[in-house]
Amino acid sequence: MIRRKTDCQLALFLMLFCAFAAWRTTLIPASGTGTRAGPDFFPWLAIIGIAVLALALLLRGLRTSPRPKPEAGAGRIGYGVLSLFAVLMVAYAATFERVGYLPSTIVMYVIGMLLLKERRVVHFLLVPVAVVLGVYFGFTGLLDVYLP
Structure with a gap:
């Protein structure tokens, strides 16, 4: 409820x-x-x-109807993982312009998905590449905004 x-x-x-x-x-x-x-x-x-x-x-x-309570700890992400994710975002911000948009964003996306417990290889390899390339070509092709 x-x-x-x-x-x-x-x-x-x-x-x-x-x-x-x-x-x-x-x-x-x-x-x-x-x-x-x-x-x-x-x-x-x-x-x-x-x-x-x-x-x-x-x-x-x-x-939706009320669902039974999940078992203790199921689907939860601990503070340690969230702290590592925050460190990952800071590292991404620090390296974004030096390394470039495409490689730094794809690597950050894959590491972030692994930190958040994605274990299907197809998902953590193909989804980041598709999303990052889609955003890149959307900005460069549609908006004429070139990313570093």
Whole structure:
């Protein structure tokens, strides 16, 4: 029962956030660049994505029935792992410009997935490469923003 309530509350909070962000995004001046995305493109993309996921979370909260409690410690990530993840993010920030976007982000992504206990080889090798290349080509091809 607690999960249903939490999902619904979080979804409503996210929808309010999207409404606020949409209002503020309307204040961003259009660049008039024609086919290229302007300065308001990414905020609208993020708002739509968050709103869709918040709606899915709300629907999940309304549909799920109470589940039995998991066994103690199941699915939990300890403070040590989270601390290592924070150290990983600091190391990524320190090496990002020296090493370059593609290699540093792929390596960080794989190590992060391993820290968070992903053990399927296909997932921790193919997913980071696909996501990082998608983001890279999205920024360079669609937005003309070149990453280091």
